[in-house]
Amino acid sequence: MKKKEQNLPTIIIDEHNPDQNKYELLKEKLRYKQALRENSKKIDHKQVRLNIQADALPSKTFFIMNALAAIIAGYGLLADSTAVVIGAMLVAMMLGPISGIALAFIDARWILLRTALSTLSLGVMMIYSIGIIMGLIHFDLPITHEILARTKPTTIDLMIALAGGAAGAFAAVSPRLSVAVVGVAVATALVPPLVASGILLAHGQLQNSANAFLLAFTNMIAIQVSSSLVLWITGFRRGSDEEVNSIWGFIKRNSISLIILMILAIYLTFNLIQSIHKQLYETQIKQQISQSLNVNNNVIDIVQFDPRENFTVVRASIRGDLPPTYAEIEKINTQLATDRNGHPSYLQIRFIPIQIIQSRALHSVHLNDQEAQELAIGTGNE
Structure with a gap:
């Protein structure tokens, strides 16, 4: 009998023993204690450091998988398919070098920092180049909603990236979680906006291309900062005792990232406020028009x-039977809310008359005005 097996508890059960239930209860308690021991395993800091460093290296697998992810994401964006864009995350591997940068800041390992930065930069350039190439090859395809959705970064995107980076770091240090599961989720915040930025650049839309790249850059910084914080909390600290045990040590080692993150947060908050004001303005205008013209x-x-x-x-x-008059439009214009810049809003109507066409004469269905209106509105909203 092996030495480990000698230390394991052994219960011998007699089937004819009337105390069988007591033994079964004891077995369940032992299993529960074993589960608790399994769940309370300590973090193997040495192994986690080795794993993060290995994932930060510029390997063939890293470039092949990210190239395939960029191609899948690109065609998903061009086809306006959310499912295909999400599918790109199954093969992307962008979390590794970002985790390497996070660990390098925490442990003050500058060789690892250079390696991880080099890997990340090469990966970003490769994915971006694939986006440009796909945009040129399929130049005749229109810019889809999936692409434009990544051109308006706000604070909400920043918070999502912070949570994703923290989840990835916890998965990396936990003995019972798979970092791949969280890694693919984090990759969706990086690969699609980079590819979208490349496609938009190929179409000459410089402003939208810059906004999509800003989204990807924001996600990188947020993921790195939250990963560094999780690693620091879980004991990945090297240096003097005073610096290691002080929050100022974490701030000092991540000062550049934190400054960039604060600048991005201010800008993205401004974008969010503008987006909210725009939605409120458009909703108000639609309600005013609906009350007057429906x-x-x-x-x-x-x-x-x-x-x-x-x-x-x-x-x-x-669409309808009777077009609005010029006087009605003028009256509506005097009531419409001003836009976000305080400028007036002017209504322009495109009226599409409805004509009833049928193959033979039918008896008319007599409806009063209220019934006819409800029928028309109900049909139009289906």
């Missing part, structure tokens, strides 16, 4: 906003 069997299909230098044009497409 009458006489008319149904509003689409409302679009075209901001100009000194005013905003509100274009509304309406």
